[in-house]
Every structure is written in structure tokens, then in C-alpha cells.
Amino acid sequence: MxxxxxxxxxxxxxxxxxxxxxxxxxxxxxxxxxxxxxxxxxxxxxxxxxxxxxxxxxxxxxxxxxxxxxxxxxxxxxxxxxxxxxxxxxxxxxxxQGRVPRLNVGSVWAGIAGGLPEAVSAFQRTHADVAVSIHDGPFDNLLKGLETRALDAVIGVLDARAHQPGLEHEVLFEDRVAIVVGQGSKHWAHSDALSFRDVLHEQWVMPPGGTLTRMQMDAFLIEQGASWLVPRAETASLAMMQALLHKGDYVGVCSESMADYQASIGMFRKIRIESSIRFGPITVMWNREHVAATLRDFIGCLVAHARGAIAIG
Incomplete structure (x- = not known):
């Protein structure tokens, strides 16, 4: 029964x-x-x-x-x-048959904006039988997935963590930090004429403390004498960042590659800043002991399309 x-x-x-x-x-x-x-x-x-x-x-x-x-x-x-x-x-x-049936790839926002969708599409034109699972999130969390083999490759910033024993990496492109507004901002129609100082006293949305984007932004605020600025909202979710900037009167912080992509589809507009806020080189990392030919083919597509996306952007 x-x-x-x-x-x-x-x-x-x-x-x-x-x-x-x-x-x-x-x-x-x-x-x-x-x-x-x-x-x-x-x-x-x-x-x-x-x-x-x-x-x-x-x-x-x-x-x-x-x-x-x-x-x-x-x-x-x-x-x-x-x-x-x-x-x-x-x-x-x-x-x-010696093939990999599925690839699990982790990526920070910058990688998603910097050619990852194009790379997946190009890869599957020649590997139609391989499924690709994309996981986004904070870089530290993604690296843990690489360590446990839950992820086959991770896209993130090039720092000391990329040089851990057993890891290989390939630099994809250089990225910076951008300040943006969405359609919910009162500055949306005038963003081209605005500077950092014009939005300093607005409501800010930033990535959580401890993330690279946030650390670089906090360092920039200190340099600008604006260390007092405290964000009204923090989120590691791109969807939430998009929703807040689209629905509310906020100023946001994200990678420039993501800002350029969102601007290209009419979601964000960048605010002019006098000095560049460096984010760092975006790289793809993988475990050299667990790399198959299929993964190397995917990495090749990723390198080609990441650099192409940045060149176009």
C-alpha cells in the first residue's frame, strides 16, 4: 500500500x-x-x-x-x-567514451558580464552533448566549490588565492569598479553630466563588506575623504541590485564590466568619476589534477569571448 x-x-x-x-x-x-x-x-x-x-x-x-x-x-x-x-x-x-557530460562553472558578476554567456553558447555549438551549470556568488564561496570539486572552474579576481598549489589560471581581462544609477533614480535622465560628488549624499547600494568590490570602493571613499558614507542596502545578488536600482532612488556599485553590460541593455547608467577605481584582473581558475579536454575547450572559448566582449564594450 x-x-x-x-x-x-x-x-x-x-x-x-x-x-x-x-x-x-x-x-x-x-x-x-x-x-x-x-x-x-x-x-x-x-x-x-x-x-x-x-x-x-x-x-x-x-x-x-x-x-x-x-x-x-x-x-x-x-x-x-x-x-x-x-x-x-x-x-x-x-x-x-572519455567525454565530460556536464561542466559546473562558478563566476563573480564581472565574469558573467565579461563574455561568459557568449563562451557557453560558442562552446555548446561544438559540444552539444555537454550541459553547463553556471553558479554565481561571492568569490570565496566559489573557491570552496573548486576545492571540493563541486565546481570545475571558477571565474574571479586574480589575487593570492589564484596561486594556491594545484591551481592553474588564465587571465581574461582587466576590470574596474563603477558607480551606477538605474531607472528609479532621480538622476537617471541626467547621469551623463553627473560626477561622484553629485551623488555622494544619495542612498547607496553596495556589495557586502569583505567582497573585493566593496573593499576597493571603501578604499576609494577614504581617498576622497568620504569614509563616512554608509550604504543603505547591501547585496551580493545581481538580481536584487538590478531591482533596487530599477525601482528605487539609489546609487549602486558594481564591476565596470557589469555596468557596461547593464548599460548596453538599458538597465544602468554610469556616473563619471575623476579617478579610476581598480578592481583587478579577472581570471578563470581550475584544478590542474582534475582537468579534462572538455574543460580546456571551454576555457579556450571563455578566453576568446571574454577578451572580445571587453574589446567591444
Whole structure:
């Protein structure tokens, strides 16, 4: 019985799930039997067996079978399980052939703006069977994923952490820190004529303390005699930064590569600053002991498109 927890599932077979989806699609026992190359009586026997396993009716019989509430639940299970089986089968086949079925890539905002989407698209034109999972977040968190092998490569700033034993890296481009406004700002229409001093007393949104962007911005504020400035909001989420600047009267801080990208799609406008706020070289890092040819191909696409994106920007 279903009420017995997972015990009913031990009697469930993949064939049960496959046939149940065929029955739901065919609509009648006769058509389902034809598709499965079975007699109608064998199909009826199979359905009775499946309902016995489930411990509850799964269909309402009539001119066209209708799924019961329990039948809908079993259909959902069938779709999920068979999808997982198919995907795992493809990945196992790729591994058997010496290929990597999935890449997990972590990136700070700057990398996402600096050619990562273009690199993924170009890579998958020649590696159509490789899925790419993108993870964004603070650099320290991403590096932990690289250490535990949860991530295959990480895009972040080039500093001492990139020189850890066992890591390799490739510089993608130089980046800076930018000050921006969004459509929610009263300065949106006049941003081209504004300078840092013009927005100094506004409400600021910044990355959290301890992140590189924030440390570089804090150092700039000290140089400008504005160390008193405290942000009204802090976020490590690009989506939240976008929403705050779009909906509210704020001034934001992000990498210049991200600012340029957001400006290109009409989301942000940059505020002029007299002196450059250095962010640092953006690099891709990976573990040299766990690098496959597939990953190297991806890194090659990333290098080409990151530099191309910055040149265009």
C-alpha cells in the first residue's frame, strides 16, 4: 500500500512507468496495447497489477481513460524518474567514451558580464552533448566549490588565492569598479553630466563588506575623504541590485564590466568619476589534477569571448 511509505515503490518497475505514460498518451487500453505490442487482455492485466502495487485506482475506465488524482501523482513520478534515467544514461555513455557530460562553472558578476554567456553558447555549438551549470556568488564561496570539486572552474579576481598549489589560471581581462544609477533614480535622465560628488549624499547600494568590490570602493571613499558614507542596502545578488536600482532612488556599485553590460541593455547608467577605481584582473581558475579536454575547450572559448566582449564594450 502507498500508506506503507516507500515499500510499494520496491515492487515498482521502470516498465510500469513507461507503460503508464503510453497509456495516458494513447487514451485507451486498445491503443496503448497496440503501441506496446501487447494484447488488450494483457494490457488490462498489467494495469490491474500496477494498481495493486500502488494500492489505489490510477485511472477511471471509459471510452477514454482518465487519470485519478493518484494517477496524476504517478504520472509526475514517471516523468521525473524516466527523465533522470535518460539523462544519466547519456552522461554515463559520455563518461565511457572519455567525454565530460556536464561542466559546473562558478563566476563573480564581472565574469558573467565579461563574455561568459557568449563562451557557453560558442562552446555548446561544438559540444552539444555537454550541459553547463553556471553558479554565481561571492568569490570565496566559489573557491570552496573548486576545492571540493563541486565546481570545475571558477571565474574571479586574480589575487593570492589564484596561486594556491594545484591551481592553474588564465587571465581574461582587466576590470574596474563603477558607480551606477538605474531607472528609479532621480538622476537617471541626467547621469551623463553627473560626477561622484553629485551623488555622494544619495542612498547607496553596495556589495557586502569583505567582497573585493566593496573593499576597493571603501578604499576609494577614504581617498576622497568620504569614509563616512554608509550604504543603505547591501547585496551580493545581481538580481536584487538590478531591482533596487530599477525601482528605487539609489546609487549602486558594481564591476565596470557589469555596468557596461547593464548599460548596453538599458538597465544602468554610469556616473563619471575623476579617478579610476581598480578592481583587478579577472581570471578563470581550475584544478590542474582534475582537468579534462572538455574543460580546456571551454576555457579556450571563455578566453576568446571574454577578451572580445571587453574589446567591444
Amino acid at each position: 502507498i500508506g506503507d511509505g516507500a515499500s510499494w515503490a520496491r515492487r515498482l518497475k521502470v516498465r510500469h512507468l513507461e507503460s503508464f505514460l503510453v497509456l495516458d498518451e494513447a487514451g485507451t487500453l486498445t491503443r496503448a496495447a497496440e503501441r506496446l505490442h501487447m494484447t488488450q487482455s494483457a494490457m488490462s492485466h498489467w494495469l490491474a497489477e500496477l494498481e495493486s502495487v500502488a494500492g489505489t485506482p490510477l485511472v477511471v475506465r471509459g471510452r477514454k481513460v482518465q487519470l485519478t488524482p493518484a494517477g496524476h501523482l504517478l504520472k509526475r513520478l514517471a516523468v521525473n524518474v524516466l527523465g533522470d534515467i535518460s539523462r544519466t544514461g547519456r552522461e554515463m555513455q559520455a563518461v565511457a
